[in-house]
Amino acid sequence: MPSLAVEDVSLRFHLKGGREVTALDDVSLTVRDREFAVIVGPSGCGKSSLLRMAAGLQRPSAGTIRLDDRVITAPGRDRGMVFQSYTLFPWLSVRKNVAFGPSLAGAPEAERTRIANEFIRLVGLTGFEDAYPRQLSGGMMQRVALARALANDPAVLLMDEPFGALDSQTRSLMQELLLSVWELTHKTVLFVTHDVDEAILLGDRVFVMTAQPGRIKAEIAIDLPRPRQVDAFGSERFIGYKREIHALIRTEARKAIDH
């Protein structure tokens, strides 16, 4: 039962001159098995740091993060990650990019190709197997990055604003693609974004974070029927969630101004 548990995690660092900054203050949350969890918050609230700590790329100052009761201390293939920046290996074809994880693990050639082709098809890039990253658009590169992360069959998929660098039309297409991929794979996902619409559209649960210090302000279960489509944006319930989350963020922002 893969579940990701963040327990009392704090992150502090020192600025030049010695002033201590608390980026994350005592954050706890649990992502359940096969759940799509979203963290939404303004930039600087530490949501990306939290994700990097779940990946094992960064250590918390205090607290622990567990995957199935094992404390996370280092990166590993059980936690796949998709970054906001384009992280494809430019010297590898699409197929070899997707097969990179299995090839690190020593999978035989035939097996690697089979896995790569399967996930390339899943993200709708059949026909581009032999293309190189520089020949692809931003949206296509992120689809390859998603396929590459899934090819390792991770227990948890971590996504750090993966569509943040894309134009709005492409972003909307990518959200739709991610929804359909998730319907097929039902991975446990922790997704980070600052886009409230995106959070509601994708998530089973949305954690609303506030900045300085980064805290979980609220946890909202999104009770929208699945499979979801991008046109869910117009529904009354969707707008209700949106109003609720925006209100939470606004109160917090006003508090920050009053201080």
Add this chain to the structure above:
Amino acid sequence: MTARLRDYFVPKEEIPARVYLTVSILAGVVVVGLWCLLTYGGLVRTDFLPPPHRVFATAGKLINDGSLLKHTIASVTVILVGFVLSSLVAVPIGIISGSFKVVEAFVEPIVNFTRYLPVSALIPLLILWVGIGMEEKIAVIIIGTFFQQILMVADVSAQVPKDLLDASYTLGASRRQVITRVLLPAVLPGVIDTLRVTMGLAWTYLVVAELVGAFQGLGYLIMSSMRGLATDIIFVAIITIGLLGLFFDQLFKLLRRVVVPWATVR
């Protein structure tokens, strides 16, 4: 016509390949034309600036008696041996120094101290340590390129996005795999670019290298021709160096296209 000419003077705009080639050829024509004008027009003394036909005649003579080839081989040998030895050591140090702060902390002070020293200032020491034979000439080339290579390769290595390495870790790469399968291929285009630039740098140290104890080489040919005011020979040597430079530059460009076809051209 005026409207079209104006189109070619838009900042950073592409121009048709044919126009580009024409202008490039025009550059050669302008230089040679100016040379003809100055010499045949009687504007300068011909023993200071020899006219084209005399340079060509001298070139023909030096080619026929085999001496140009001999000097060229001597210089190319010195450059290549020095350049290859320097690169073999500098490239790995640069890659490591650019990606490991510990190594950077050790290497950078040494490099920054050394790279400002004029190579010619070290010649007396080099003569003392390695003599005046071919080793001394190779040593000059090495000193001239080595520290710049470390610095430039370190920069290439430092430019590799950290997210690329982080992505590899999350895909299950060990530290060793991140270095061999991600960092090394990622720096390859930049390393080839560095080699191309520093190859040019190595050639600029040729005359300095052949200043002392040389009896052959293009740099030697230039210095020894000065005594007899044989400016035509100097010109032949200079043009030869220029053509060799052009040749090696194209070679590295070709190497880049063949070895790293996936990389975007800078």
